[in-house]
Amino acid sequence: MFKLLVLSSLLALVLPSLAEIGWWKTGQFYQIYPRSFKDSDGDGVGDLVGITQQLPYLKEIGITATWLSPIFTSPMVDFGYDVADLKSIDPLFGTMEDFDALIARAKELDIKIILDFVPNHTSDECDWFIRSVAGEEEYKDFYVWHTGKVVNGIRQPPNNWVSVFRGSMWTWNEQRQAYYLHQFHAKQPDLNYRNPKVMEAMKDVLRFWLQKGAYGFRIDAVPHVFEPPDWPDEPRNEEVSDPEDYNYLLHIYTKNQPENVEMVYEFREVIEEIDDELGGDDRVLLTEAYSPLDILMQYYGNETHKGSQIPFNFELLTKISNSSDAYHYSELIHNWLDNMPEGQVANWVFGNHDGTRIGSRLGADRIDACNMIILGLPGVSVTYQGEEMGMTDVWISWEDTVDPQACQSNEQEFERLSRDPVRTPFQWSDEQNAGFSNASVTWLPVATDYKSVNVKKQRGIALSHLNVYKQLRALRDEPTLKQGDVSVLAIGPNVLAFKRSLAGQKSYITVININDDVESVNLDSVFTSISTQLQYVVVNDKSSRRKNDLTFANSVLLMPKEAVVLSTV
Numbered sequence: 196m197f198k199l200l201v202l203s204s205l206l207a208l209v210l211p212s213l214a215e216i217g218w219w220k221t222g223q224f225y226q227i228y229p230r231s232f233k234d235s236d237g238d239g240v241g242d243l244v245g246i247t248q249q250l251p252y253l254k255e256i257g258i259t260a261t262w263l264s265p266i267f268t269s270p271m272v273d274f275g276y277d278v279a280d281l282k283s284i285d286p287l288f289g290t291m292e293d294f295d296a297l298i299a300r301a302k303e304l305d306i307k308i309i310l311d312f313v314p315n316h317t318s319d320e321c322d323w324f325i326r327s328v329a330g331e332e333e334y335k336d337f338y339v340w341h342t343g344k345v346v347n348g349i350r351q352p353p354n355n356w357v358s359v360f361r362g363s364m365w366t367w368n369e370q371r372q373a374y375y376l377h378q379f380h381a382k383q384p385d386l387n388y389r390n391p392k393v394m395e396a397m398k399d400v401l402r403f404w405l406q407k408g409a410y411g412f413r414i415d416a417v418p419h420v421f422e423p424p425d426w427p428d429e430p431r432n433e434e435v436s437d438p439e440d441y442n443y444l445l446h447i448y449t450k451n452q453p454e455n456v457e458m459v460y461e462f463r464e465v466i467e468e469i470d471d472e473l474g475g476d477d478r479v480l481l482t483e484a485y486s487p488l489d490i491l492m493q494y495y496g497n498e499t500h501k502g503s504q505i506p507f508n509f510e511l512l513t514k515i516s517n518s519s520d521a522y523h524y525s526e527l528i529h530n531w532l533d534n535m536p537e538g539q540v541a542n543w544v545f546g547n548h549d550g551t552r553i554g555s556r557l558g559a560d561r562i563d564a565c566n567m568i569i570l571g572l573p574g575v576s577v578t579y580q581g582e583e584m585g586m587t588d589v590w591i592s593w594e595d596t597v598d599p600q601a602c603q604s605n606e607q608e609f610e611r612l613s614r615d616p617v618r619t620p621f622q623w624s625d626e627q628n629a630g631f632s633n634a635s636v637t638w639l640p641v642a643t644d645y646k647s648v649n650v651k652k653q654r655g656i657a658l659s660h661l662n663v664y665k666q667l668r669a670l671r672d673e674p675t676l677k678q679g680d681v682s683v684l685a686i687g688p689n690v691l692a693f694k695r696s697l698a699g700q701k702s703y704i705t706v707i708n709i710n711d712d713v714e715s716v717n718l719d720s721v722f723t724s725i726s727t728q729l730q731y732v733v734v735n736d737k738s739s740r741r742k743n744d745l746t747f748a749n750s751v752l753l754m755p756k757e758a759v760v761l762s763t764v
Contacts, residue, residue, distance in 0.1 A: 541574035
């Protein structure tokens with residue numbers, strides 16, 4: 196019954212006129228992990244000069260904006276997510292002059308630079324924390340402190356909260372004679388947003404980088420910022436037996452508090468303020484929250500407050516598996532489109548620096564299909580570096596693992612927790628270290644398949660993942676893809692299809708065979724107002740047809756794992 200319901204539920208989403216569309220509303224966003232993108236100085240770590248050198252590549256693949264994982268001064272315990280100085284560039288990545296040069300070059304190429312912003316915590320080496328430890332009046336309440344409780348004469352943390360990176364969420368500070376809260380690593384103390392001075396200080400950080408030329412921020416770990424001030428214990432998760440494991444508890448108090456949403460609204464006010472001050476194109480907020488759908492939709496804003504323009508949609512990233520059928524894909528796409536507030540814009544994400552790559556999670560033969568989904572559906576596409584050419588995860592031994600989330604576990608558990616495999620150096624060519632660096636050793640190992648999977652090689656293969664991606668991106672400039680309606684459905688368990696249509700323009704139908712059976716589909720029977728004949732516009736390497744071939748709408752034959760875009764003639 197459920198499958199029939201999904202099959203029959205077509206979605207018609209009416210989008211605004213072309214005149215109303217801002218740059219980001221149909222934009223192509225690209226995540227760069229700076230440590231791994233391009234090393235310009237031979238130290239084995241990527242840097243800002245390297246990114247600047249490779250911006251023409253982003254232009255080549257049609258990227259509108261790129262967001263950079265943190266580049267700020269940091270001890271690098273969590274590779275930049277432990278920020279020690281929120282207004283300076285870490286020397287590992289370069290200088291402020293290098294940042295200015297990056298902004299200038301990006302402007303020449305009409306690419307927006309988006310920065311990562313970490314509101315939940317700083318490094319314990321941040322001057323604010325050092326002053327807070329010392330009890331200076333201005334900073335003593337900048338972080339979350341608690342004297343704990345005494346049980347049988349022994350001082351203990353105030354509650355049972357467990358850190359994302361394992362173990363207690365509280366660490367004792369001898370100088371302050373109190374525990375400080377850290378939702379993540381012990382060297383990442385949580386800021387106290389119940390102190391208005393903290394909010395103002397962080398807003399000032401936003402203003403600083405916007406005035407330097409950044410076009411917005413990806414806001415990290417939004418669900419973790421607020422906790423209730425009475426510090427209640429969290430209930431047990433009976434399915435997990437390891438008391439050090441984050442999932443040992445049900446996080447009903449340390450995640451998804453309503454104040455997190457209100458914080459994003461306040462950050463958006465800063466964006467609007469700078470838009471008014473500096474003019475030009477809209478600046479944007481992208482928010483990272485692995486939260487229930489009803490909470491995610493609140494981040495868009497409400498009747499009285501604007502919120503994040505792009506609350507990341509992780510439905511496809513976290514819920515699609517190797518065994519998912521077309522009904523599941525359709526359901527998850529509908530989840531976002533059906534629940535999105537009126538007037539807002541969808542976004543589509545299949546990968547990032549924290550999750551397994553598409554080719555490793557779903558199979559290399561589904562890479563083109565996933566790129567067709569994110570580039571063919573209405574709204575914003577988000578691509579993690581390397582997914583456009585089909586990079587896959589790299590196995591990294593326990594001895595070579597550097598991710599703190601894994602290193603704080605053990606040799607038996609680390610593979611499940613490590614994010615290193617998805618963060619390995621970008622594969623530019625078949626030269627030393629995949630053209631990423633001329634260092635003798637890179638900060639993470641280069642993939643062993645780099646001689647066959649790299650930008651240089653794929654440029655020369657007609658139906659490589661990279662060239663299919665570029666064709667899909669070019670298609671997004673068509674009026675139908677920018678502002679057309681969309682209808683999404685599963686045609687049986689193996690075939691996902693969606694149609695984009697706009698009055699007076701060609702319609703485009705994306706058809707994806709998810710599995711390994713040959714399929715024949717009748718598009719006439721499921722989509723209205725399509726012509727008898729359809730033309731192939733984009734094909735992948737599984738296809739027996741070629742671009743510009745014709746087919747009848749009532750009998751489209753699909754090879755195993757074939758993914759195509761058709762147009763009305």
